[in-house]
Amino acid sequence: MKILVVGSGGREHALCWAIRKSPLCSALYCAPGNAGIAEVADCLPVPVSDVPGLVALAQEKAVDLVMVGPEGPLVAGLVDALAAAGIKAVGPTAAAARLEGSKGFMKDFCARHAIPTAAYARFTDAAAAKAYVRAQGAPIVVKADGLAAGKGVVVATTEAEALAAIDMMMTERAFGDAGGELVIEEFLVGEEASFFALIDGETAIPLGAAQDHKAVGDGDTGPNTGGMGAYAPAPVMTSEMAERVMAEIVRPTAAGMAAEDCPFAGVLFAGLMITAKGPRLIEFNVRFGDPECQVLMTRLKSDIVPLLLAVPERALDRVSPEWHDDAALVVVMAARGYPGTPMKGTEIRGLDAANAVEGAQVFHAGTRAENGRILADGGRVLGVAARGRDVREAQARAYAAVDRIDWPEGFCRRDIGWRALAPRGKNS
Numbered sequence: 001m002k003i004l005v006v007g008s009g010g011r012e013h014a015l016c017w018a019i020r021k022s023p024l025c026s027a028l029y030c031a032p033g034n035a036g037i038a039e040v041a042d043c044l045p046v047p048v049s050d051v052p053g054l055v056a057l058a059q060e061k062a063v064d065l066v067m068v069g070p071e072g073p074l075v076a077g078l079v080d081a082l083a084a085a086g087i088k089a090v091g092p093t094a095a096a097a098r099l100e101g102s103k104g105f106m107k108d109f110c111a112r113h114a115i116p117t118a119a120y121a122r123f124t125d126a127a128a129a130k131a132y133v134r135a136q137g138a139p140i141v142v143k144a145d146g147l148a149a150g151k152g153v154v155v156a157t158t159e160a161e162a163l164a165a166i167d168m169m170m171t172e173r174a175f176g177d178a179g180g181e182l183v184i185e186e187f188l189v190g191e192e193a194s195f196f197a198l199i200d201g202e203t204a205i206p207l208g209a210a211q212d213h214k215a216v217g218d219g220d221t222g223p224n225t226g227g228m229g230a231y232a233p234a235p236v237m238t239s240e241m242a243e244r245v246m247a248e249i250v251r252p253t254a255a256g257m258a259a260e261d262c263p264f265a266g267v268l269f270a271g272l273m274i275t276a277k278g279p280r281l282i283e284f285n286v287r288f289g290d291p292e293c294q295v296l297m298t299r300l301k302s303d304i305v306p307l308l309l310a311v312p313e314r315a316l317d318r319v320s321p322e323w324h325d326d327a328a329l330v331v332v333m334a335a336r337g338y339p340g341t342p343m344k345g346t347e348i349r350g351l352d353a354a355n356a357v358e359g360a361q362v363f364h365a366g367t368r369a370e371n372g373r374i375l376a377d378g379g380r381v382l383g384v385a386a387r388g389r390d391v392r393e394a395q396a397r398a399y400a401a402v403d404r405i406d407w408p409e410g411f412c413r414r415d416i417g418w419r420a421l422a423p424r425g426k427n428s
């Protein structure tokens with residue numbers, strides 16, 4: 001089977017790495033890919049924003065399956081365009097991708113189907129939004145409706161901060177059209193976890209949970225990023241909690257989307273707050289998380305290809321993935337300057353030595369190759385993943401691999417996994 005993966009980050013490297021191991025895969029392409037992906041797939045220079053170009057590429061290579069990594073092309077209708085060309089893909093249609101693409105759509109959908117999430121109101125008018133904030137008081141959460149590269153959320157601890165966020169998003173349009181509408185919602189208290197499921201339009205199967213670390217600095221300090229590291233399994237996600245998430249959030253979402261004639265097929269990533277009253281949905285993403293995907297792929301024991309293929313073939317009721325008992329942990333190495341303007345073009349050495357650490361696997365997130373050298377080409381540049389008997393061993397191996405990487409212009413957090421290693425009850 002010929003497979004095309006769309007994207008160029010650590011998530012896509014991890015997916016390509018897992019797909020490459022499958023005896024069912026006869027050819028693997030990635031658009032546009034990166035220097036690490038090029039070691040396992042044939043990388044082709046079509047950007048993820050070029051929907052017609054991606055469809056043409058899939059046709060030219062006669063691929064049997066397209067796995068879409070990031071949300072952008074999903075929201076832009078890549079899966080619709082592939083379907084129109086008769087090409088199977090893993091990912092939702094543009095209409096179903098509104099679960100991530102429009103926070104207002106997601107909140108109203110949850111209200112219609114009694115899916116537990118923070119209480120909220122939607123606004124297209126700044127004055128009305130401000131009046132609501134004054135009436136509710138702080139803490140309160142202000143969100144731009146549309147995609148804002150993970151930055152369109154302000155958790156305001158004071159009323160003044162919330163009012164400033166409304167001005168920034170709606171009046172000054174800091175995120176462009178994404179801020180034309182706002183969702184303002186209740187502040188939830190608890191421990192966060194990322195929960196993943198595959199849905200084929202009808203059947204949903206769990207893929208497990210992970211926890212990531214959004215802040216750039218140790219001890220969860222500094223500005224938020226796309227994620228500086230992750231680990232799985234997440235201790236907060238006991239099997240009882242996972243069953244509640246499936247019963248209260250994931251299956252009602254699959255059923256609700258189908259009932260609304262907008263069936264969801266693809267990866268559903270539920271960003272959760274585990275509160276004293278149970279799981280509450282913070283947000284949906286319609287794709288794997290990055291770096292979470294790297295730990296999920298590291299723990300996956302089964303062949304990934306039949307799982308992916310079951311999504312467009314509506315056959316998830318016939319597959320059940322197996323996982324290694326081990327824990328997995330990934331440390332993101334970023335270029336100096338990230339999450340502001342990262343330094344580009346600096347050389348990275350020692351990757352082979354890092355990969356030689358037992359249980360370790362380095363995924364490339366933002367690299368390019370030049371004359372046989374590997375250069376940094378993004379903010380988050382590497383994901384250094386490792387498996388171990390428990391989170392502590394996985395962490396020790398991942399940092400042993402990090403320490404073999406010779407890249408003076410790179411940095412990472414030194415405390416990935418702390419929540420899983422702290423005494424329970426003292427970490428929320």
Ligand code: AMP
Pocket residue numbers: 118141150153155185186187188189192214271282283
């Ligand atoms: P989002 O982009 O929606 O995932 O939000 C980014 C981060 O803001 C989340 O990971 C949470 O840490 C925080 N957040 C979002 N919504 C809420 C909420 N209602 N209550 C508390 N924290 C939230």
Ligand code: GLY
Pocket residue numbers: 150212226227285288289290291292
């Ligand atoms: N790591 C969070 C995300 O992929 O959205």
